[in-house]
Amino acid sequence: MQIRRDVYLNRLIARKQNGFIKVITGIRRSGKSYLLNTLFYEHLLAEGVPFEHIIKLAFDSADDLMKIGENPLLLDNGRPGGKVDPAKFLNWLHPQITDGNTYYILLDEVQELGAFEAVLNGFLRKSNLDVYVTGSNSKFLSKDILTEFEGRGDEVHVLPLSFSEYYAFKGGDKGDAFDDYSVYGGLPAAALMSTEEQKSTYLASQMKHLYLRDIKNRYALQDEATLGEVLDVVASGISTLTNPRNIANTINTVHKRKICAATVDKYIRLMEDAFMLSRVKQYNVKGRKYIGTPYKIYFEDVGLRNAHLNFRQIEPTHIMENVIYNELRYRGYHIDVGIVESRERDRVGKEIRVRHEIDFIATLGSKKYYIQSAYAIPDREKYKQETASFDKTADSFKKIIIIEKSMKPQRDEKGYVTIGVKEFLLDKESLDA
Numbered sequence: 001m002q003i004r005r006d007v008y009l010n011r012l013i014a015r016k017q018n019g020f021i022k023v024i025t026g027i028r029r030s031g032k033s034y035l036l037n038t039l040f041y042e043h044l045l046a047e048g049v050p051f052e053h054i055i056k057l058a059f060d061s062a063d064d065l066m067k068i069g070e071n072p073l074l075l076d077n078g079r080p081g082g083k084v085d086p087a088k089f090l091n092w093l094h095p096q097i098t099d100g101n102t103y104y105i106l107l108d109e110v111q112e113l114g115a116f117e118a119v120l121n122g123f124l125r126k127s128n129l130d131v132y133v134t135g136s137n138s139k140f141l142s143k144d145i146l147t148e149f150e151g152r153g154d155e156v157h158v159l160p161l162s163f164s165e166y167y168a169f170k171g172g173d174k175g176d177a178f179d180d181y182s183v184y185g186g187l188p189a190a191a192l193m194s195t196e197e198q199k200s201t202y203l204a205s206q207m208k209h210l211y212l213r214d215i216k217n218r219y220a221l222q223d224e225a226t227l228g229e230v231l232d233v234v235a236s237g238i239s240t241l242t243n244p245r246n247i248a249n250t251i252n253t254v255h256k257r258k259i260c261a262a263t264v265d266k267y268i269r270l271m272e273d274a275f276m277l278s279r280v281k282q283y284n285v286k287g288r289k290y291i292g293t294p295y296k297i298y299f300e301d302v303g304l305r306n307a308h309l310n311f312r313q314i315e316p317t318h319i320m321e322n323v324i325y326n327e328l329r330y331r332g333y334h335i336d337v338g339i340v341e342s343r344e345r346d347r348v349g350k351e352i353r354v355r356h357e358i359d360f361i362a363t364l365g366s367k368k369y370y371i372q373s374a375y376a377i378p379d380r381e382k383y384k385q386e387t388a389s390f391d392k393t394a395d396s397f398k399k400i401i402i403i404e405k406s407m408k409p410q411r412d413e414k415g416y417v418t419i420g421v422k423e424f425l426l427d428k429e430s431l432d433a
Contacts, residue, residue: 003169007330009039012132017102018154019222020127021120022132026158027300027359028210032134033058033108037157040132044104054104055096058113059084068092069070071399083114089413090119093160096129104130106410111135111185117148124152131227148345149343157275160301161186163425173424175406182319183311185303203307211304215270215288217309234277234297239318239325241282241294241337241374243317267296275300282324283336283361285393298325317406322360324402327425328371338370339391356389362431369431370399370402376405377418387416398430400424410432423425 012035015022024032037056039336044054058064062072068088075084097103105123110116110133123131166186167177183200187206193199210233216224233247233254244261247268250258253402271277277299282291299305302322306314328335338358346352360371370393374386383401390399391414399416410429417433424430 001166003031003191005035005039005158005165007041007162008156009159012036012040013043013394015156017130020125020135020152020154021124023155024134024158025151025155025275027160028207028214030158030160030185030300032158034188035243036106036132036134037108041106049102049104050097053101055093056105056106056108057089058108060109062411075331077267078105084112086115086117087115088111100128102128102130105132107131107133107178109135112209118301119146139261149333159326160303161188161191161331162327163422164279166191168424174426176420178425182302182316182323183314184284185306186303187301187303190303193380198310199303200307203303207307210264211274211276219270226251226257226259226263227267227270229257229310230259230264231271234268234271235299236313237306238297238299238305239321240294243293243295246294267396276304278325280335285340285358285361285395287341290336291339293303298322300326302326317373317375320375320402320404322351323425324373324421328360328362331364331431333364333369336363338389340389342392356392358393365433368397370397372394372399372401374401374405375404377401388412389412392415398431 005419011022012022024036026032034424038057041054041056045051056069065072065075065084068084069092070088071083093105098297103131107113110120113119120131120133123129163181163186164182165176167174168298170177170180170191184203185377187203190199193202212224214225215221221227229251230247233250234242237247244264247264248259248261251257268279270278272279277297280296280298283289283294284291296429299322300428302319305322306319325335340356340358342354343351344354358370358371360369362369369391372386372389374382377383386401387399393399399414401416401418402421402424403418404421406422407418408423409417409419411417419430419433427433
């Protein structure tokens with residue numbers, strides 16, 4: 001069964017022949033290789049690009065390595081670092097470029113190529129080469145990889161399946177599909193599995209033996225247990241404001257382990273660089289400035305988060321907020337947590353400063369939306385509580401409340417829109433409903 005990734009495919013298509021190296025990043029197993037080697041490759045053929053003008057190589061494929069004269073059995077131990085010899089790769093590649101027409105170079109797991117930065121920078125100097133690369137570990141787990149290409153890298157970041165991508169091939173009852181997605185997330189391999197036992201086993205294994213092990217090995221961390229404990233606390237507190245000091249205090253209390261805030265901050269940064277999670281800063285709407293801490297943390301895939309906690313903490317309110325955050329990123333928006341401060345009177349008439357939170361400020365160019373993830377609004381009092389921050393912004397940007405219950409968009413007398421989360425996720429135009 002083929003899973004369509006049209007949003008990412010169109011982003012690659014829009015970047016064709018733009019003079020940059022297209023760098024496809026994202027958490028491991030998110031579908032980067034499939035996007036490049038299947039969907040984009042098929043697009044090029046359908047557009048009439050001659051087969052011989054599309055050159056593909058996967059540096060983690062034994063068959064492909066044999067093509068260039070490498071013995072994959074010798075790479076791990078027969079050469080320092082176990083890297084593919086760039087001379088062998090270039091000697092294989094150059095004879096295939098026989099004219100001045102455009103050649104599309106599709107390279108998978110390019111970090112396995114020795115001196116890959118120099119090789120790719122060399123491609124930039126050839127006007128008839130259009131280069132696309134993916135990578136999963138080493139430097140390609142780092143968010144600063146684009147600096148390696150002299151400022152001429154163009155990133156396409158691939159998230160696990162959005163709910164709309166997931167539902168497009170799953171089908172069935174929308175509520176059941178959303179419940180399943182909220183527990184097991186959107187990693188393509190997990191989404192294609194048929195039983196809960198398969199999904200939970202796969203996700204737990206990937207988290208332990210792939211993602212955390214990659215971070216440990218890349219940074220030569222001696223204490224994998226502490227990394228896991230930081231992740232425990234972070235995973236337990238998604239969608240809530242936190243900071244490194246609070247996380248360190250929790251670990252010191254619960255796990256009886258001495259850890260400082262600086263170490264916690266370092267481990268969170270390493271997990272960010274691995275695209276496992278994201279920190280979202282607060283933005284003071286009226287003061288027009290960012291607040292460093294506290295911040296919120298969201299997971300790239302809620303299934304991995306749940307698996308790390310052995311599926312014990314499936315809080316629908318927090319998970320729904322995480323899913324909405326990932327959806328906004330999927331649509332290309334920059335996300336902040338909003339803070340609106342106001343002066344109000346307490347019960348005895350004393351003037352106090354009150355801080356109201358907006359779950360998300362979503363910005364894309366001139367577009368801006370204020371969004372609350374409310375899960376349920378059972379009465380008018382709850383509605384007033386959720387919209388209090390909207391009332392204080394004193395601007396005209398669109399304001400949206402997303403609830404768990406299925407509901408088509410409804411607008412109140414103030415212009416605030418309420419919409420069900422499934423309707424929001426499945427309608428790509430829902431922000432403008």
